[in-house]
Amino acid sequence: MTPDLSFLPGWITPLDTSFALALLLVIAPLAGEAVFRLLRWPRIVGYTLVGLFASASSFDGAGLELSEGFQHGLEVAMAVLLFELGSRVNLPWLRANPWLAATSVAEAGLSFFLVFGIGHYLGLGPGSSLALAAVCMVSSPVVVMRVASEIGARGQVTERLLMLSALNTIYAVVAVQVILGLLGQVHGSNALEALRPPLWFLLNTLVLSIMLALAVGLARRRLDLANENSALLLLGLIFLALVLVRLSGASPILVPLLAGMLLRSRDPRPCLWPRHFGTAGGALVVLLFVANGMAADWRLIVGGGLAGVALLLLRAFAKVAGTVLFGRRSGLSTAQATALGVALLPMSGTAFLLTASLYSAFPAMGMKVAAALAGAAMVMEILGPIATQWALSHCGETPEGKEAASGA
């Protein structure tokens, strides 16, 4: 029942969504700072908690969440983080250090197989188990990138964390598309037909990422990207790319990630811009983590129960075992390799997005995967950033006593 607000002046009527947005933008930074000062946790844990409480107290999230502008804003925030991550990834490193490539395959592969096993054990059926396994390979690139940059981490574990997170994101997106294609085949078409959609999807993705990389490459040749104005241009280019992504059905995850990687590999001149492309991007990133919290239903943590706990533990085992397996051969100490595995634990935003793409194609399966995943993903939204921060500072890759200096 809507109260009669006709006596209010006209400008108050759009109160619903903009008020919610404003309130979140006030509360989230405060919560982030509180969490940071009191508990020394990453600020994004505070943002996510605000989202969780908002959804738990049935604060008018729905209106905000459904508003198209808000959704687009979140996509831009995510794309910004993915693009930043991509531009940090130096692919020739994999050739110079094949054991690092082996580590990537090991940690993602182990996660895939172990989670598939759980899915099977839970009776999810092969299709849903495969999808769940694919989604669980991801070490949320968004969380990883944000935490590493918030605490100013530098060093071997940080660089490898970014590399492995970018790679397992690519594996997962491709795997989900292939699974979708294969499931399409089950639904009654031939093999060639089945592979057409994922190929088409990848082609679109590739073309768009090349276009984005070219555009940013052109901009940086003419402009100093460290300057706030040029950073806004980057934000605009990414926004534009996302509009094209939506029109062409390419991957909103892979396009910015691959574009960043292409940019880095095509032009070795250092790419440096303000973190998250300046304050505008920064504000969107805060909202992204609030929205992540809002999207999750805290009742699912309880509902996920033992299965969720098992999923988390096995996935954690897979990540750590995968990095320790070839850790020394790839040039890390055992302590560093273990820390790398722990730092890879976050899963959240990307997992939801992938699940959403499953859901839109096969609602029944999407629901099953979401239910199995939700509890685990929710817990990891809180624990993941803490794990990454702990791991990076534990192996001495954060500035001494300076965690406070680089704020949100």
Added chain:
Amino acid sequence: MALESFAHSRCLTLGIELELQLVSTHDFDLVGSAPDLLRVLHQQGFVGDVKPEITKSMIEIATGICNGHADALSQLTALRDGLLEGARRLDIGICGGGAHAFQHWGERRISDGARYQHLSDLYGYLAKQFTVFGQHVHIGCPGSDEALLLLHGLSRYIPHLIALSASSPFVQGNDTGFDSARLNSIFAFPLSGRAPFVLNWEDFKQYFAKMARTGVVESMKDFYWDIRPKPEYGTIEVRVLDTPLTVERAAALAALIQALARWLIVEKPFRPTEDDYLVYAFNRFQACRFGYGGVWVDPSSGERGMLGDEIVRLIGRIGHHAAELGTDAICARLADDAGGRRNDAQWLRNKQAADPLLPELVRQQCLRWAEP
């Protein structure tokens, strides 16, 4: 603790130490990867002397005892190639240069190890500011008194060596106007500067004993002099050079010091006196600040000249000693550089003028260091 006795070494043999920068290949700022690099080098069976330094983004390589320039260059090249192989596995960059162009000293981390922690406690922020990169050249001396004579003889030519090796114009993100700003970090230490003017080893031992009794020093390592005797190697160690951008230049500078030493030992062209040091600090400052364009005051005659021209003249004067050592072409090339006012500081400034992005400058330094 008493000073160890002066070991025997073959006259005019060479040893070179280079302190190198470890940088991230993403933003080209310094990165504290020395422990990782040492571990990887060990794994790949790297043979050669490689050590950590006071902060974790520095690494030091050292040759063994070299007969001359060719030997030194081949040892340095092998060390460089081994280091680069390790660096590729870690995706880090290695470069020369006396100072990093834009690092912030506050972000440095002191290396593990009792001595480094002690230095950090003692010197406070100076220890982190000590993240500068030098080349040290050891020259074998026939005896301890000869070593002191050579040390004080060479002191006159410290400005020449500074101008030739200078490669630290940018510090903390700015052009300092100096060709070698690195030495300013070293002058801040209380025991930096020059060795006391004594010409025989007994007197030097007494000086050391007196200093040790005050508790100010425990070993020769506590003196940060521009040139200091290294009794356990039987050498004197020239420490004013910035790490050059290439191993070729590092070897050439060592060859020049060797030729100078031969000239001073064989010809004894002048007798060093305490008064030589009246102009020492002035000359050294001029060299750091203006490079080849600095003023050099001849300590004996009091005549003033431009350092670049003085270098050309000096190398001409010691030419036949270089020829005896087989390095006349190498030294002549250094004279050409001085005549043309070319050094690594100039190279860095030219690059930065073409592209003002300092991380890009550091990337160019890495490429230059890795050039075969």
